Amino acid sequence: DVKVTQSSRYLVKRTGEKVFLECVQDMDHENMFWYRQDPGLGLRLIYFSYDVKMKEKGDIPEGYSVSREKKERFSLILESASTNQTSMYLCASRGAGSAYEQYFGPGTRLTVT
Amino acid sequence: AQSVSQHNHHVILSEAASLELGCNYSYGGTVNLFWYVQYPGQHLQLLLKYFSGDPLVKGIKGFEAEFIKSKFSFNLRKPSVQWSDTAEYFCAVRTPWAGNMLTFGGGTRLMVKP
Numbered sequence: 001d002v003k004v005t006q007s008s009r010y011l012v013k014r015t016g017e018k019v020f021l022e023c024v025q026d027m028d029h030e031n032m033f034w035y036r037q038d039p040g041l042g043l044r045l046i047y048f049s050y051d052v053k054m055k056e057k058g059d060i061p062e063g064y065s066v067s068r069e070k071k072e073r074f075s076l077i078l079e080s081a082s083t084n085q086t087s088m089y090l091c092a093s094r095g096a097g098s099a100y101e102q103y104f105g106p107g108t109r110l111t112v113t
Numbered sequence: 114a115q116s117v118s119q120h121n122h123h124v125i126l127s128e129a130a131s132l133e134l135g136c137n138y139s140y141g142g143t144v145n146l147f148w149y150v151q152y153p154g155q156h157l158q159l160l161l162k163y164f165s166g167d168p169l170v171k172g173i174k175g176f177e178a179e180f181i182k183s184k185f186s187f188n189l190r191k192p193s194v195q196w197s198d199t200a201e202y203f204c205a206v207r208t209p210w211a212g213n214m215l216t217f218g219g220g221t222r223l224m225v226k227p
Contacts, residue, residue, distance in 0.1 A: 004156075035217075040122060042203055043157075043217040058214065090157065100145055100207050102215065104157040 003027070004105035006091050012111045019078040021108050023091030029103075030096045032074035033058075034066060037088040037107070049074055081112045115140050117206050119218035126194050127226050134189040134221050136178075136204030145207040146187040147215065148178055152200045160202075163187065174198070196227045 007022035025032065031050050035043040035058075045058030047066040055066050063085060067075040074093075078085055088109050092102040116139045126132060138144060148160040161172025168180040178189045187204060204218040 040219050042117075042119075042219040043205075045214060048214065092157075100215070101147070101159055101162065104149075106156045 004091055004093055004103050006089075006105040006108050008108050009106060010109050010111075012113065013078075013081050014113055015082060017078075017081050017112075019081050019110065019112075021076040021078075021089055021091075021110070023074045023076070023093075023105055024072050025074075025091075025093040025103070026072065027093065027095060027103070028071065029093040030071070031094040032068065033092040033094075033102060034064075034074065034076045035090045035092065036060070037090055043090065046076065081110075083112050086110060086112045115206060115208050115216045117204055117216050117218035119202075119204055119221050121221045122219065123222045123224070125224045125226065128196055129193050130225075132189070132191040132194045132198070132223070134202055134204075134223070136187045136189065136218055137185050138187070138204075138206045138216075139185065140206070140208045141185070143209055146178070146180060147205040147207075148172065148176070148187075148189050149203045149205060149217075150200045151203070157203065160189070194223075194225045196225050199223060199225045 004025045033048040034046045044060050046064050049055045049068040065077045088107050090107045091105040094102045118137045120135050146163040149157045150160045151157045161170050163170045163180045171177045176191050202221045205215040
């Protein structure tokens with residue numbers, strides 16, 4: 001079974017703080033993704049990575065950056081958290097030959113106060 | 114840009130009722146289509162997917178979906194829902210130029226009353 005884990009289920013941060021969200025997958029997948037999930041808006045892609053040190057912007061990259069130094073780990077960084085970044089953040093991974101099916105982590109609910 | 118619409122945001126059904134959740138997308142060419150489900154407190158998981166061939170796709174837990182190209186639709190169905198089907202359901206589409214990217218709909222929250 002593919003396992004995607006995220007470092008925290010719940011996180012509370014203050015406005016202006018730098019926030020790191022970590023994601024680890026154990027299936028040697030090339031592709032990893034960060035989404036945010038908001039009611040009524042579904043999942044929106046923030047960034048994805050198709051290889052170590054490679055990244056591509058998704059639909060809503062503003063205010064976020066990412067890091068992929070190792071194949072199994074994909075980090076989402078909020079350089080200066082703002083209240084409009086309060087959301088559920090989902091990480092996903094996909095192998096090169098898995099017909100575009102993505103495997104999701106449990107999510108991190110981030111609250112910025 | 115590709116868009117995916119799920120017109121029903123909230124659906125409430127009684128057990129044994131039939132279910133149909135709508136999904137429409139905007140791209141007219143070849144697409145790959147997915148339905149994901151998120152049970153309360155759990156991570157998203159794949160229910161079913163369509164790539165080619167038979168437009169009626171069967172997934173896990175008795176769910177099925179029908180791809181109707183002329184209507185740009187991929188509606189999810191289940192003949193008889195159970196309380197355990199209470200969850201949020203997401204339709205997703207991949208277009209050829211999108212590479213790895215999926216575009217998700219806004220989701221439909223289903224509540225099944227026992």
